[in-house]
Amino acid sequence: MTMLHPALSSWSEAPRVRSMNGQDVRPEGRYVLCWLQQALRARDNPVIDAALQLGNALGLPVLVYHGLREDYPHASDRLHRFILHASRDLARECRQRGLACVQHVDRAAMREKGLVYRLAADSAAVLVEDQPTFVARWQAERVAGRIDRAMLAVNAACLVPPAVLGDGIGSTSAFRRRHEPLRAAWAEAADLVPDAAPYDGPLPFAPDRLGTASDAELDALVGAAEIDHALAPSTLFVAGREGALVMLERLMDTVLPTYAATRNDATRPIGASMLSPFLHFGVIGPREVMATVDAAAAPAASKEKFADELLSWREWFHYQARGLAAPERYDRIPGWARETLEAHAGDPRPELETLDALTHGETRDETWNACQRQFLIDGWMHNNLRMYWAKRIIAMTPDPETAWATACYLNDRLSLDGRDPSTYGNIAASFGGGAPGRDGPPIYGKVPERSDGSTRRRPSGPDWLATAAARPGPRLAVPARVPVELYLAE
Ligand SMILES: Cc1cc2nc3c(=O)[nH]c(=O)nc-3n(C[C@H](O)[C@H](O)[C@H](O)COP(=O)(O)OP(=O)(O)OC[C@H]3O[C@@H](n4cnc5c(N)ncnc54)[C@H](O)[C@@H]3O)c2cc1C
Structure with missing residues (x-):
């Protein structure tokens, strides 16, 4: 396996990065491609920072790309809308950060095949997030095996990169012992500044410009996709970055003051942070959440309990999944x-x-x-x-x-x-x-x-x-038998 490019191996966040295919960086590329699937945020995003670290060393711009297909398992209005709002904010905030961000949303009038491969062909290297489950993992592995230049996976989901923990941790208590002393060292986001102007060169497709899309235009994209329209968006969550910030403020003002005592009471809606959807889609990362928690005026017991959920439990399951060939099975x-x-x-x-x-x-x-x-x-x-x-x-x-x-x-x-x-x-x-x-x-x-x-x-x-x-819910189409192909061994 080829070593990381020196610009990355000497970087302070290097333990987040691994080569997926042993291929070399091609400095003659037009840009460093930063392919985001689920880490849909422009700041405190180690995938973007790793791309910038490499791009700045090569004198190349970073091109951020997010594509949304119609055929991922369980695709529905609920998931599509949440993702598209996050993607719009990603594009807007990339622009503020001096980065070009292009998107493609598959629908009947605009279908593209193999876009990532075409974008990769003009790149020096592809930076992708290191996701251990589901579509983000399967797609990244497939592409890595088929392209002729470096594909580098970057952990963006965890505060402490799993690679620094070492292999073989077998219990949550052992995980806590290893994880806790490392947290302070990984609490700061890099947020590097691009040396190059935003990429405005040729592209192998006509991109969607979600950064300037209105809510109605996003709704139209959801409506035009061949997905499950019976599963409506959730009204419990404001989608996008704004929704994550609403929940963060709610965490500080309402949830944390009593978290240790009320977290387990399902009958009281103030008990839980409700941040998990935003963490799953990477709209917010654990570093930003923990910085807010650390700064909050709340009882120490509540802060500790919250840190245990967000850092010990969540990151333990990420660590576990990383060691499994098929965590879904x-x-x-x-x-x-x-x-x-x-x-x-x-x-x-x-x-x-x-x-x-x-x-x-x-x-x-x-x-x-x-x-x-x-x-x-x-x-x-x-x-x-x-x-x-x-x-x-x-x-x-x-x-x-x-x-x-x-x-x-x-x-x-x-x-x-x-x-x-x-x-x-x-x-x-x-x-x-x-x-x-x-x-x-x-x-x-x-x-x-x-x-x-x-x-x-x-x-x-x-x-x-x-x-x-007794709450009335939507009527969904349900198969006669549960689809097992994702969840059972062949
Ligand atoms: C059967 C089962 C299925 C679950 N499925 C999911 C799932 O699909 N996605 C998911 O993110 N979590 C899942 N959890 C874990 C947990 O229930 C949710 O993360 C939590 O309820 C989300 O609500 P919250 O953000 O208000 O949590 P809070 O109580 O506010 O906790 C803050 C954050 O800590 C993390 N966290 C809390 N509890 C756990 C836990 N047990 N494991 C891992 N991380 C945790 C989450 O990121 C959460 O957002 C599942 C738990 C069980 C028992």
Whole structure:
């Protein structure tokens, strides 16, 4: 494998960067291509900074590119709109930063094939974010294997780059011990300044100029795409950078002061930051969130609890996923859990539900319906409901593999923060995290079950659950069987 270009290997953020294909940088290129898929922010973005570090050394401009296809799994108005608003703000803020940013949004009137390859052909190197799950990973790996110049992956999702942690960390407590002392050293964004003027040379396509698009024009792009139009955008979130900043302000003013005490109360909407969709799409990064938390006047216990969620848990799941060939697949759950679930696969299942009833939150379990309708209507679910939601699916589906695929499918299709290392890591933890229990209960075997007591036993719990389970939601097209191809081994 070729070494990194010296401009990158000597850079302070070098541990974020790895070569994906061992190819060389081609200094004769017109630009350094910064291909963003999910890290949709212009500042505090290590992918852009790595591209600038290389571009400045080569005397080349950086060209930022974001493309949105119609055929990614679970494509819907909900996901498309959230992404397009983030992409518009990316373009606007790139311009303020002195960078050219071009976009392409696939739709019937304007389809392009192989755009990344065509853009790469004129580049010195391609910088892409190092995402360990789903489409961003699959696309980057495919392109890396087919281009004849350096493709470099840059970690933009984590505060501490996973590479500096070393391999083989096997538990969250060991992860915390390794991670915590390194945080301060990685807390500052580089935000490099481009030496070159914004790229305005030839392009192999007519780009969409989202930076100047109105809301109506973005809506028209969503409407013109061949995607699931029945799944409406979430009204719980303002999309784009503005939405992330609204949530950040809310975190400081309302959430943090009581976070340690109220985070687990699903009946009180002030308990959680609701930042996960913005973190998933990289609209905001953990460094910016933590800088705000550190500066906030809030009790130390709340700040520590928040840091543990955002830095220990989230970055642990990123670390885990990076070491897995397919973090989305059932075979990632621990052997003992698969064994015990499969040993009980033949147990009677009186609580079986159809995929249609599950998707629409119309099962016989009121608490489960309350959870599911948050996914269906809001595109987000409160943390305290999620473990109950995932574990109950095991009893509501015919076998453990179908349960896994169903949990991933519902989370990925409906939730704005789905398709993430935290999605599959947490579902895996629900199916087989921690130590095995005593083999006893039917269906679950040694996998500990979870009751709905943490919500139902609260004074307002029963009323809250009944109301939440009865919220009217959209009617979606649901396949007869859960699509398993993304989630089970061939
Ligand atoms: C079955 C199950 C499925 C989940 N699916 C997802 C998912 O698809 N995407 C996702 O981002 N998170 C997922 N989580 C983790 C967690 O529930 C959400 O991150 C959290 O509820 C998001 O809400 P928030 O931003 O208000 O969280 P807050 O409580 O405000 O926490 C702040 C941030 O810390 C991180 N965080 C908090 N809890 C966890 C956790 N358990 N694991 C990893 N990071 C965490 C998130 O980035 C979150 O935005 C899942 C958890 C379970 C049990």
